[in-house]
Amino acid sequence: MHISEGVLSAEYVVGGYVAATALTAVALKKLKKEDIPKVSVMGAAFFVSSLIHFKIGPTSVHLTLIGLTGIVLGAPSILAVLTGLFFQAVMFQHGGLTTLGVNTVTMGCSALAVYYAFSQVRAKLAGKKTLLAAAGGVFSGLGILLATLMVAALLALSSEAFTGMAVFFSISQGILAIVEGVISFLVIQQLLRIKPELILGKSPPLTRLHDDR
């Protein structure tokens, strides 16, 4: 879900870059050395996963997995979003270089919002795995709606002529939000079964090598 090249006017392109720079700078400042490989390897895994097509009835969709990225990576997820969008532009020419800033802000904020919401319930629901996975699914779906709202608002604000397009876009993304919510729920449920620390956020023993700092 991203705005294509050539649609936004200069002020939105520049504004997007300024906002994305600020978000990235904060994320980089907070990034711990031991999280660097995690962000790049998991960022790559999420990028590749988002290319899988799910057959839903007669059609197939591919997901953004933005909520799951937020839940697994936490605050550094904004860096994974930025790199993901960059490679989507470089490898498939989707999104684009001029809209990289704006898209990073809309998708990144949605990942952060899902992370924040999920971290509020994580400790309380740690014992009830299905409920926790359901919360993750619902937040992921809502995350898509949040990003959709931001994109639609940007389109409608940048030109009145885009209002109709923004409405069509929102409807199609609304359907995606439901699919994304369900798939995120299923993936979180499976992860809680086989590797709970990915979702529960406890650092595994190997990364505690760093205790000598």
Place this chain on the structure above:
Amino acid sequence: MIDRYANLDSPLHSLDPRWKLLSLFILILVCASVNSPPAVFFAAGAAVIIIILSRVPVRFVFHTLKAPFILLIVMIFFLVITSGGRPLFGLAFITVYIDGLRMAAIICIKALSIMLIFIALFGTSRLNIIMKALSYFGFPRILTGLLLSTYRYIFLSFEDLEKLFVAARLRGLTLRKGIGNTGTTVNILATLLVRSYEQSERTYVAMYLRGFSGEFRTLEEFKAKPIDHAKGSALLIVSALVLFLEYFLRLKR
């Protein structure tokens, strides 16, 4: 892969990566910011000349542009029928608007020019060289390092995913059409995430043992010759001309 033809020989391939990044990035931003037909058409002409000069094969360019162009056309279709303004003609419950059509044409040409320059930028240098040029302009090294290692792991993740699908097929889990597919795909996805997570732990340990300090280093050195300054300046002048066409004509009106 976009940098498949990064080893050819052309005026763009030989241009100093710093100049290439600076001048083409500015040109891309300028292309995105103009709206008047003369400026847009001039920029499109410049983009076509640049891509011809880059000697990236035409078939590759078309192949790269196909998917984003189809997406663009779908989006543009909605713009043409919902933009409002003066109607051109109506078919059943669909009305095509002149203003929408005009806007759509401008967006299409702008997007195509940007994509062409984008291919000229990323198709004529290897990605690690562009990253090095980015850090020359003050881009945080840790971010370029992250981008490069993500790039590497994208290919490894693809391989992993491929293996998981093959394994699923060998176990007789045929990926049926319809909702029945979802369970298998979810399991494959979860396994890919777990494998990557474990991989990232091993990577960190390996990096830690080799004395990783949080910074990525490269051995490439840049040397700009006079011809690079000339070519880079020429590209900047093209950007200036596009802006001139946009604002000069607006003032004249």
